[in-house]
Amino acid sequence: MYKKGCHDNYVGANIKVIRVFFNYLKNDKDFYTGDFQRLFYVRKEEIDIFVLSPEQLKFLIHDKAFETQLLPSEHRIKDIFVFGCTTGLRYSDIFLLTNKNFELQDGEWYLKLKSLKTKTFSYIKLPNYAIAIFQKHQPKSDKTPVFGKISLFNFNKTLKKVGEKAGFTTVIEVSREKQGKTQKITKKTDITQNRFCDKMSSHMMRRTAITTMLILGMPEHLVRKISGHSHSSSSFNRYVHYAQAYMDKEISKVHSKLESY
Structure with missing residues (x-):
């Protein structure tokens, strides 16, 4: 993989899958192949974070x-x-x-939702420019996604x-x-x-x-x-x-x- 130009994160992810597979054969299927997978080293790199100033x-x-x-x-x-x-x-x-995620309380707009990935709830106050973006793209139906x-x-x-x-x-x-x-x-x-x-x-x-x-x-x-x-x-x-x-x-x-x- 390194000869093909791959980097540590990709190589490490594949090595991890191989290690999990052989552990699965040994622990779940009673198919003993040795313990060589315990010697696999999973490399991980910190990729640069790019953000707007x-x-x-x-x-x-x-x-x-x-x-x-x-x-x-x-x-x-x-x-x-x-x-x-x-x-x-x-x-x-x-x-x-959807429109249901936007709530007006005492003259202030809030965004309320449950994260699809972490299942955690968020309740975020919105600034005026974010409200303007919502109202610009706001659909007529509450079931239609705001941003399409x-x-x-x-x-x-x-x-x-x-x-x-x-x-x-x-x-x-x-x-x-x-x-x-x-x-x-x-x-x-x-x-x-x-x-x-x-x-x-x-x-x-x-x-x-x-x-x-x-x-x-x-x-x-x-x-x-x-x-x-x-x-x-x-x-x-x-x-x-x-x-x-x-x-x-x-x-x-x-x-x-x-x-x-």
């Missing part, structure tokens, strides 16, 4: 000149993406939303075009690991594949929402509650580390001003 998210929310450049299909994807970057919902949960239907492939393909029109074209470096060694992944033949906009996908919505909440000062335990992460979630800790790097950078600016006299 608060400034980039605000650009997508508020810039009217940018919106005039978008086709109707791109405008719809932009709206869904912004909604996801605000609420932190998973892609699967967003396209299950679209394949994941077409969503990601269109989102990359939206990112390109937004000017999110900074060239970035991507690192992956093979046998524990970090390698930079670049495609010299096509520089466009190394741009930020080409890394935009449905996964970026939830990651952006969580990281933005942390960066802008929301307490960690509240972000966990909104995003549906358990207290021991290792995946959530990656967002904390990302936000910590941002906070370290900002506090360094403060320190530099204090150190000069």
Whole structure:
């Protein structure tokens, strides 16, 4: 697999399946093949997290000149993406939303739902721009999904075009690991594949929402509650580390001003 260009996560996932299979033969089917599978080492790599900065998210929310450049299909994807970057919902949960998930209480709009993946309940207050997105796409029937239907492939393909029109074209470096060694992944033949906009996908919505909440000062335990992460979630800790790097950078600016006299 390594000779074919595979990386640690893919190789590790396959080794894990093989190990589980031989354990199944031994423990469930009484078919003894030895204990060699116990020696299998499952490698795992930490893949870079790509998220929008608060400034980039605000650009997508508020810039009217940018919106005039978008086709109707791109405008719809932009709206869904912004909604996801605000609420932190998973892609699967967003396209299950109906009018019944939106509730008006004392003049404030709330989003209430049960996660399809974790079965946890969320009750999220919505900002004005998210309410405007809901009302723009609100269907007449309570049984019809608010954002309709679209394949994941077409969503990601269109989102990359939206990112390109937004000017999110900074060239970035991507690192992956093979046998524990970090390698930079670049495609010299096509520089466009190394741009930020080409890394935009449905996964970026939830990651952006969580990281933005942390960066802008929301307490960690509240972000966990909104995003549906358990207290021991290792995946959530990656967002904390990302936000910590941002906070370290900002506090360094403060320190530099204090150190000069």
